[in-house]
Amino acid sequence: MAIDIKTMFFLGLAVVLTGVGKSAFIGKSHSGGKDDPVLQYIVNNSLREHPVLTKLRLRTLEDPWSIMMVASEQAQFMANLIRLINATKAIEIGMYTGYNALSMALAMPQSGNVVACEIQETYVDIAKPFFKEAGVENKIDVRQEIAMKTLDELIAAGEAGTYDFVFIDADKLNYDRYYEKSLELIRTGGIIAIDNVLWSGKVVNPAPSDLTSQALDALNKKLHKDQRIDLSMLPVGDGLSIVIKR
Numbered sequence: 001m002a003i004d005i006k007t008m009f010f011l012g013l014a015v016v017l018t019g020v021g022k023s024a025f026i027g028k029s030h031s032g033g034k035d036d037p038v039l040q041y042i043v044n045n046s047l048r049e050h051p052v053l054t055k056l057r058l059r060t061l062e063d064p065w066s067i068m069m070v071a072s073e074q075a076q077f078m079a080n081l082i083r084l085i086n087a088t089k090a091i092e093i094g095m096y097t098g099y100n101a102l103s104m105a106l107a108m109p110q111s112g113n114v115v116a117c118e119i120q121e122t123y124v125d126i127a128k129p130f131f132k133e134a135g136v137e138n139k140i141d142v143r144q145e146i147a148m149k150t151l152d153e154l155i156a157a158g159e160a161g162t163y164d165f166v167f168i169d170a171d172k173l174n175y176d177r178y179y180e181k182s183l184e185l186i187r188t189g190g191i192i193a194i195d196n197v198l199w200s201g202k203v204v205n206p207a208p209s210d211l212t213s214q215a216l217d218a219l220n221k222k223l224h225k226d227q228r229i230d231l232s233m234l235p236v237g238d239g240l241s242i243v244i245k246r
């Protein structure tokens with residue numbers, strides 16, 4: 001059967017559109033996106049993973065919730081942002097088994113400090129031996145309580161305006177509140193990185209019953225207009241917004 005030019009065009013367009021749909025949600029090299037050759041290429045040709053991070057990643061992949069783990073290529077990007085702005089004070093909202101907290105601590109000088117918020121004891125117990133093995137346990141201050149409480153405690157302790165970097169990665173329905181507290185805690189020129197802002201692409205047309213996608217979409221739209229910050233939304237992992245405080 002001969003295929004005419006027009007049919008070829010529409011087939012091509014369909015492929016391109018499918019590709020675009022996929023690339024808007026690039027996925028993570030350790031889960032959804034691991035069969036994507038371009039993502040493999042990125043990892044093969046740019047990842048420089050500390051040996052203890054590799055061990056922690058492999059350990060975390062044994063956990064049934066490992067899909068929550070930040071992708072290595074994303075953690076490395078955030079570590080490079082930390083180097084770029086000479087960050088010494090960071091907060092992570094949602095530490096899980098500690099992959100990104102460890103990655104941030106390794107990117108900081110001896111004087112660096114990461115406040116890592118995680119409610120679940122089992123995850124904290126997995127993380128801590130790896131922090132020790134990497135020799136950075138003194139740089140990571142794990143707060144095993146509700147993250148909002150920790151942020152309020154930091155503000156009450158007079159630490160507003162002193163943090164360089166915050167990574168928001170827990171409890172999507174509270175993202176807007178975490179964002180406002182984070183903006184209070186960081187200095188001018190400090191960075192807030194917000195994870196999962198594309199939510200597998202579901203933010204594009206959130207279903208009426210999908211409160212998580214609606215919350216993420218509302219925050220994305222609020223940030224777009226927010227004159228207190230500069231903004232980039234990147235198709236890395238599940239979508240990563242980079243907010244710079246003006």
Ligand SMILES: C[S@@+](CC[C@H](N)C(=O)[O-])C[C@H]1O[C@@H](n2cnc3c(N)ncnc32)[C@H](O)[C@@H]1O
Pocket residue numbers: 068069070092093094095096097098099100101117118119120123145146147148169170171
């Ligand atoms: C997506 S995971 C974080 C992944 C992590 N950033 C990493 O580097 O792999 C979200 C974590 O936040 C924790 N969490 C959820 N709600 C929380 C809350 N209100 N306070 C503190 N931790 C919370 C969960 O137990 C879970 O481990």
Ligand SMILES: *[C@@H]1O[C@H](CO)[C@@H](O)[C@H](O)[C@H]1NC(C)=O
Pocket residue numbers: 037038040041044
């Ligand atoms: C990436 O590296 C893996 C392991 O060496 C290899 O199997 C895979 O073909 C590589 N993929 C690309 C696109 O470079």
Ligand SMILES: *[C@@H]1O[C@H](CO)[C@@H](O)[C@H](O)[C@H]1NC(C)=O
Pocket residue numbers: 084085086
């Ligand atoms: C970071 O520190 C280095 C070395 O101390 C310095 O040269 C550089 O200007 C600093 N960069 C920023 C953005 O502060």
